[in-house]
Amino acid sequence: MQNADPAPLLQLQQLTKRYRAEDAAAVQDVSFDLHEGEILALLGPSGCGKTTTLRMIAGFETPDAGDVLIHGRSVLELAPRDRHIGVVFQDYALFPHLNLLRNVMFGMQQVPRAQRAERAREWLQLVGLATFAERMPDELSGGQQQRAALARTLAAEPRLVLLDEPFSNLDAALRESTRIEVRQLLKKAGTTAILVTHDQAEALSFADRVGVMQAGRLCQTGTPETVYHVPETAFVAEFLGHTNLLPCLAQGRQAQSPLGEINLSTEAQGEVMVSLRPEHLSLEASPASDANCEVISREFRGHDNFYRVQTAGTTPAEYKVLAPYDCVLPAGAPARLTPRQPGVILRG
Numbered sequence: 001m002q003n004a005d006p007a008p009l010l011q012l013q014q015l016t017k018r019y020r021a022e023d024a025a026a027v028q029d030v031s032f033d034l035h036e037g038e039i040l041a042l043l044g045p046s047g048c049g050k051t052t053t054l055r056m057i058a059g060f061e062t063p064d065a066g067d068v069l070i071h072g073r074s075v076l077e078l079a080p081r082d083r084h085i086g087v088v089f090q091d092y093a094l095f096p097h098l099n100l101l102r103n104v105m106f107g108m109q110q111v112p113r114a115q116r117a118e119r120a121r122e123w124l125q126l127v128g129l130a131t132f133a134e135r136m137p138d139e140l141s142g143g144q145q146q147r148a149a150l151a152r153t154l155a156a157e158p159r160l161v162l163l164d165e166p167f168s169n170l171d172a173a174l175r176e177s178t179r180i181e182v183r184q185l186l187k188k189a190g191t192t193a194i195l196v197t198h199d200q201a202e203a204l205s206f207a208d209r210v211g212v213m214q215a216g217r218l219c220q221t222g223t224p225e226t227v228y229h230v231p232e233t234a235f236v237a238e239f240l241g242h243t244n245l246l247p248c249l250a251q252g253r254q255a256q257s258p259l260g261e262i263n264l265s266t267e268a269q270g271e272v273m274v275s276l277r278p279e280h281l282s283l284e285a286s287p288a289s290d291a292n293c294e295v296i297s298r299e300f301r302g303h304d305n306f307y308r309v310q311t312a313g314t315t316p317a318e319y320k321v322l323a324p325y326d327c328v329l330p331a332g333a334p335a336r337l338t339p340r341q342p343g344v345i346l347r348g
């Protein structure tokens with residue numbers, strides 16, 4: 001029978017790193033577990049400590065406090081070749097003097113020498129570069145180099161792959177297709193991975209679990225759906241997309257809000273701050289006598305319309321609303337704004 005909760009592959013235990021005594025900690029008390037086959041995204045703004053965390057996991061940086069355990073053993077006690085960690089940085093780091101095949105063969109020490117070329121070709125096939133095996137890295141596009149770097153890392157059969165902003169210098173279309181391919185590849189190989197990114201769409205679409213970092217701390221981890229729909233703090237709510245923050249007076253599952261009585265997703269009493277995403281509000285044209293807001297602006301986005309509307313005499317006075325493509329209201333139009341999902345209570 002399968003073990004329902006196998007020991008995690010990776011455990012971060014209250015990891016802390018301060019580069020200089022006079023600086024704030026780059027990473028503070030970061031703890032999480034990662035299970036075999038899982039993909040985690042570490043998401044946060046520039047300078048929040050994502051790369052430092054990744055470097056400590058790889059054993060490139062020594063923590064001031066806390067530990068990184070791989071199958072229960074501290075990463076720093078393991079010789080680099082026993083860590084079985086593969087790292088893909090944004091600058092690819094392919095060897096410029098080796099063709100793709102030799103680049104991929106480079107890390108395959110675990111494969112008998114006679115079989116390496118054949119296995120390397122299989123990896124190149126898997127990333128869609130079979131016909132490029134004899135090409136040199138500078139004869140490839142950025143996206144192809146990225147996939148080649150990934151093939152080289154995966155060919156070494158690491159237990160854990162660390163990806164540091166690996167798609168950041170690809171153009172928008174290539175970025176999207178490469179991230180879909182890379183995710184499929186990792187899932188097919190059953191490889192455990194951590195992606196570092198400041199791009200919320202990338203984190204939400206790529207990972208099984210997202211950890212949001214702020215100023216060195218991990219402030220929330222959960223499935224992409226949970227961190228997006230049930231943010232715990234205003235920072236997480238706003239970093240993951242647009243939202244409206246409403247001061248409310250809660251009584252159980254109901255609250256008095258600036259938009260009238262609303263439902264809450266959890267019970268509370270007293271003053272609370274509530275997040276309602278633009279898609280959790282609805283907007284419709286209304287006679288002025290029944291309106292509770294006025295359109296400030298409409299941004300047409302093809303599949304939908306993004307509105308800014310203002311209400312009179314409430315705080316906040318401005319709301320963001322996502323409306324269907326066929327809800328077209330001009331600036332200045334009176335309208336009715338209604339919450340259509342329960343509000344999410346924030347704790348900070």
Ligand SMILES: Nc1ncnc2c1ncn2[C@@H]1O[C@H](COP(=O)(O)OP(=O)(O)OP(=O)(O)O)[C@@H](O)[C@H]1O
Nearest residue numbers: 019020026044045046047048049050051052053198
């Ligand atoms: N080698 C270093 N020496 C001193 N301070 C450093 C060093 N590396 C990083 N820092 C500082 O540590 C903090 C966290 O940096 P880190 O690179 O981990 O953040 P990040 O979230 O990966 O940022 P980015 O998205 O911009 O790469 C920052 O304040 C940074 O200036």
